[in-house]
Amino acid sequence: MLNASILTWLTFLPALGAAVVMLLPRRGRAPQVFTLLLTLLLFAMALHLPAHYDYHQQQGFQDELNVPWIGNPNIHYHVGVDGLSMWLVVLVSFLAPLGVLISWRVIEDRKSEFYALFLLQQTAMYGVFIALDLILYYAFWELSIVPLALLIGMYGRKNGRAAAIKFFLYAFIPSALLLVGMLWLYAQTGTFDLVQLQQQLHGWSTGSHATGLWLTSLAFLLAFAVKVPVFPLHGWLRDGISEAPTAVAMILAGKLGLYSLLRWHVALFPTEAAHIAPLMVALAAIGILYGALLALVQTDLKRLAAYATLSALSFCVLGIYAFTTASMDGAVYQILNESISASAFFMLLGILYERYGTYDMAQLGGVAAKMPRLAVLFVITTLSLIGLPALNNFVGEFLILSGSFQTHARIAAVATLGIIFSAAYMLWMVQRVFYGAPSAHVTGLVRPDVNWRERAALWPTVALMIAMGVASLFWMRAIDLTVPAMAPKIATAHTAFDARIGSTR
């Protein structure tokens, strides 16, 4: 019984919590404490999923619940997880308490609103990952935009309002086309259900609906690609990340869009996805290099982080659209890795900003001498982000690159350059900020090193970086069960090769 309702509880408890936060007294620490306890409870509940996951079930969804929501049009409350979404749900639950801890003292003004919106955002993210009905999915997808935009605008730095509106419009307008696509699918098939749609759309790519299906798949792709973001659609990312408060920057980019690409583009329109894959792979490679090169020349730490994020997310896109077992497994694994490492990175930047009041590298320097503990954590995170072996990102990026070499050798070779660049900008940044002679700004301010609360937020991520680097199989079991099967079946030329890879692994 718990299995059927756990996802529902996970999804709607935060929304309920948001209402409670608004009713709590505004003074004191009540909002933080409550939100922290609730997010920890949610994390514990989320761990129920991997603990009771059936690692032998290859097809279909687990912890599934399917009840009618609206009779006509035929919309169901259909939720469930598979190997793709299960760890993402856990990831969201893992990051939430950390976000609360890191905002503990930073957000003092309009605190209740902050935590309420933060919890509402968590509801939306859970919803996106578990919804198996298009309209239900779309509802959460759209819902996820609102709290994020409000959080950026209300708690951002100086240009938060402009960044928030930009983010909202970038996300909302393509979603309008997504809705048209969904309605077209419903008009043709009479269902919004993922599984039924997959069955019904089979073979349509050559039939009389070919054009409509092609346009619909493009509408889906566009909406998701903006949210990732994929290279030419990243206009909102720089301002969004550099304005967003730390806890929001941690969840802003990546996982929602990447998950949606796999679940609702690749798995729903396999033929169309195969057709557009070369373009996506090329855009991903451009994004990797473009992000890395721009990160090299930034002087603002948050902007550097934004371009580094673009580069890192493009690896995931590359992995997804290379359509090999290794690359797709790697891409999904990399979604988890990137989220964890980038979250740690954003938290560290937030701590730096809290101490020194600037993200400007020119004003920072020699921080390591002042704050040795912070420096250690920072260096480990940086090494994880540039893909040092034995740390988590190495596994993901290696799988992505080795997988894409089979189908797109030249592009993968170019993309590999991105890793070299990432080492360059990251290490150069660490050198400028932490080592060398202390800058006048840093020597002028006496600031405490990381405190217990910040360590409580950072050490779990560092522990995971190492654990996911050396014991990747633990996570890979579920991912490998479902994700490679999502690849379009037409890529037959490569399946034989994949089979060999699979057997050696």
Place this chain on the structure above:
Amino acid sequence: MTEVSPALRILPEILLTVTGVLVMLVESVLGVKTSRKPLGALAIFGTLATLVASVYQLQLPAGTAFFGTVQSDAFSVFFHLVIGGIVLVTLLVSLDYFEGHSSYVGEYYALILFGAVGMMLMTSSVELLMVFISLEISSISTYILAGYRKRSATSPEASIKYFLLGSFATAFFLYGIALCFGATGSTNIYEIAKGVAGGASPLLLTVAFGMMLIGLGFKVSLAPFHVWTPDVYEGAPAPVVGLMSTAPKAAAFAVLLRIAYGAYGTLAHVWMPLIWILAILSMTIGNLGALTQRNVKRMLAYSSIAHAGYLMVAFTALAPMGIAAASFYTAAYAAMNVGAFAILSYLSGFDEKRTNLSDYAGIARRHPVAAAAFAVFLISLIGIPFTAGFFGKFYVFTAALNSGNAWLAVIGLLNSGVAAFYYLRLLAQMYMVTEEQTVAPDNVHARPAFVLGVAILVLAVFALGIFPNRALRLARAGAATFAAQATAAQNISAAVLPR
């Protein structure tokens, strides 16, 4: 079938009229200084009774009364409930609005009630002359209500403008009726349907439809008949704008549905292109117009033009689905728009001191609850899921797509993307701007009646957005009774045709 007493067919209207007359009578014996609130309470009580009577009407078999001029069916009940709900909430939120201006409050309640009688009668009339009379009843009371802030410069201007253009538009409507009579020999919807199917002059009928469309298009502020809207909404008192931007529109849409699908069902291929054009024009002009507005009331006026356009998209769909979608949209739109204007009236007070976008800077700090409610209504107007606005748009565009109007849906939804910008700008102003530049010190206090009214609206927005089943079932029942009668009329005409 047992005979239903004709009075039962217009029971809600009778109750409202009696309440209105009572309000007028009591008003005349009250002293100048006496509070008029009891009159408001009386009006609210009458409206509640009307809503109950409307629900009761659902139990009656659908049928006509008074020589086939009025018909009560699920369709009319749906719109009665929408209009009654709007009136109820408007009365609640304006109960304290006229504090300190008590000398002319009594008529205010009476005028709202009499206006509502006209609107409700419009939705149940199946006789065009009856429609015309009730249209006039509703219009005259809204003309007066628009000018209710007598001492301001803009309010009487709004009233005069609305009155002159409105009379002009009703003249068009009347002319359309006359032409219709000329073509078919009747002004009864079902007789006209027979005439339309039976080969009456298509040219005359089309011109007649065009005339009626102009008249009703003016009432619902469809582009290009929208020019009065921003000026009138800017001048009229905010609670009244909430009422007149929703209730008369709901009534006019009901009439348009009856004419388009009931009388002109077989000429759909002729009127659909007209509706197409009006829909696209209204959506685009409304949204582009709203983008440039600095005055919040004018912005919401343009947004109401755009919403009328979205609603017209439903008309391009096939009969039962389009009718149900349009009906549902009317209800959803009413909930969020009345709400937006209620909050506006609360924040800016009787002298409307807070109407510019910049006046809303940082208001979320000073009035967190009101701002949160405003945010809910704005988010619903944007069309974010789990609010009424989302399902409203969803059903409208589903209906359009199912009838093969994919491109209209694309245009409409892209338009809603543009619209998001200006609603968002207001939201950002409230929540994300820190400097306070309030014009005058606030002395607004939320009264219980106001809070109740807004709470009803917030609940309605979420109820229609999360559990739309019940409202949708009623809307579909309305559409079904309607379609059944239309086909019955066509069958009759088919039997008549060989003659």
